[in-house]
Amino acid sequence: MQITLTVNGVERTAEAEPRTLLVYFLREQLGLTGTNIGCDTSSCGACTVHVDGESVKSCTMLAAQADGLSVTTIEGLADGDELHPMQKSFQENHGLQCGYCTPGMVMAAVSLLDENPSPTEQEVRLGLEGNLCRCTGYHNIVKAVLAAAEAGS
Amino acid sequence: MIPAAFDYQRADSAEEAIALLTEHGDEAKLLAGGHSLLPMMKLRLAVPSVLVDVGRLDDLRYVRDAGDHIAIGALTRHRDLETDPLLAEAVPLLSHAAGEVGDPQVRHRGTLGGSLAHADPASDLPAVLLALGGSLVAKGPNGEREIAATDFFTGFLESALEPDELLTEVRVPKLDTLGWSFQKFNRRAQDWAIVGVAAVRAEGHTGVALVNMGSTPLVASGVVDAVNGGSNASEAAERATEGTEPQGDINASPEYREHLARVLVRRALEESGLS
Numbered sequence: 001m002q003i004t005l006t007v008n009g010v011e012r013t014a015e016a017e018p019r020t021l022l023v024y025f026l027r028e029q030l031g032l033t034g035t036n037i038g039c040d041t042s043s044c045g046a047c048t049v050h051v052d053g054e055s056v057k058s059c060t061m062l063a064a065q066a067d068g069l070s071v072t073t074i075e076g077l078a079d080g081d082e083l084h085p086m087q088k089s090f091q092e093n094h095g096l097q098c099g100y101c102t103p104g105m106v107m108a109a110v111s112l113l114d115e116n117p118s119p120t121e122q123e124v125r126l127g128l129e130g131n132l133c134r135c136t137g138y139h140n141i142v143k144a145v146l147a148a149a150e151a152g153s
Numbered sequence: 154m155i156p157a158a159f160d161y162q163r164a165d166s167a168e169e170a171i172a173l174l175t176e177h178g179d180e181a182k183l184l185a186g187g188h189s190l191l192p193m194m195k196l197r198l199a200v201p202s203v204l205v206d207v208g209r210l211d212d213l214r215y216v217r218d219a220g221d222h223i224a225i226g227a228l229t230r231h232r233d234l235e236t237d238p239l240l241a242e243a244v245p246l247l248s249h250a251a252g253e254v255g256d257p258q259v260r261h262r263g264t265l266g267g268s269l270a271h272a273d274p275a276s277d278l279p280a281v282l283l284a285l286g287g288s289l290v291a292k293g294p295n296g297e298r299e300i301a302a303t304d305f306f307t308g309f310l311e312s313a314l315e316p317d318e319l320l321t322e323v324r325v326p327k328l329d330t331l332g333w334s335f336q337k338f339n340r341r342a343q344d345w346a347i348v349g350v351a352a353v354r355a356e357g358h359t360g361v362a363l364v365n366m367g368s369t370p371l372v373a374s375g376v377v378d379a380v381n382g383g384s385n386a387s388e389a390a391e392r393a394t395e396g397t398e399p400q401g402d403i404n405a406s407p408e409y410r411e412h413l414a415r416v417l418v419r420r421a422l423e424e425s426g427l428s
Binding site: 001017018019020021024040041042043045048051054055056057060061062064065067108111112115126127129130131 | 154155156157158159160161163184187188191192194195204206208232255256257258259261262342343
């Protein structure tokens with residue numbers, strides 16, 4: 001079937017089987033490999049993208065379900081060479097170690113602040129419960145999100 | 154992991170969805186948020202040949218005051234339930250429990266109707282609906298019928314829905330609530346409950362239901378009888394395992410689940426204001 005998405009502000013159309021998961025569509029059909037596949041069981045959150053502005057796990061959504069909708073991936077956050085404030089905050093606060101969870105973590109964090117611009121530390125931890133960091137770098141990730149919230153307020 | 158191949162049909166109305174179900178019968182499955190069905194399809198535990206996507210039926214996405222009950226459209230997402238001011242006021246147990254489902258990403262996509270229709274005994278919201286004494290509205294080719302939550306969950310992942318029926322609405326009675334509690338015991342924040350308890354105490358209604366203590370979500374009828382008979386929380390909690398058949402798995406033995414059920418029921422009753 002033909003699937004059309006607005007990805008990072010640009011309309012993209014590609015052919016895919018109905019069973020194609022959104023994460024594979026983004027990576028393999030559209031070449032957007034910034035979104036990682038981790039557990040593939042909707043547990044780890046590495047594949048988090050935004051669909052119509054809300055964080056979702058793209059391994060647990062069919063590309064067909066997103067047909068006609070707007071998708072933002074990690075590639076769509078920066079403005080040219082200017083990193084998104086959340087990306088900058090992860091960089092400044094050392095919110096990453098191996099980096100594998102980072103794209104999903106950043107996308108989840110941006111969605112979290114959209115819904116709750118001034119979260120407490122506990123709210124950040126709860127808000128990121130759908131994202132696992134196998135380096136266990138949570139402390140600095142939470143710091144990064146709080147710093148981004150502070151900077152944005 | 155990739156699901157087995159299927160035909161994808163997006164329904165633009167409830168009627169179209171029902172017509173597609175009637176046409177394809179047992180071969181078809183309804184897809185709402187997909188957060189129960191797609192993981193099973195990826196593991197090839199579910200292999201439907203037709204998926205009928207009802208996820209865009211926004212006219213079934215609402216929370217309304219319907220007089221003696223709150224009416225909730227089946228396609229209402231967990232995030233909607235979690236943030237709806239009317240629900241928070243009228244049915245705080247459901248509003249709170251919806252915020253305990255999975256994680257934010259799951260709650261952005263998962264729907265109340267999908268969770269109930271999936272009829273997983275480990276899911277949070279089926280037990281919540283049982284505790285509240287709610288009901289479900291199913292629509293089929295011959296019209297609508299209302300099913301009490303207590304008649305809805307018929308077996309492991311099995312409900313009273315016919316293959317050609319679409320769950321359209323969930324009804325929760327407006328209770329004069331004295332207290333409520335939702336207890337969820339799990340290992341990681343986003344996991345299914347190893348055991349969970351939903352409890353509500355209201356004028357003329359005591360509801361206690363259990364998550365993951367058998368092949369279906371269960372009303373803890375022994376506990377309810379004890380509370381209605383004047384028992385305190387500790388005494389009533391001793392009856393938490395009556396009528397249960399907990400399974401053993403990697404997380405817990407049946408005996409451990411029984412222990413958890415007693416502890417969590419006591420906590421739930423205490424938090425609901427029973428001494």
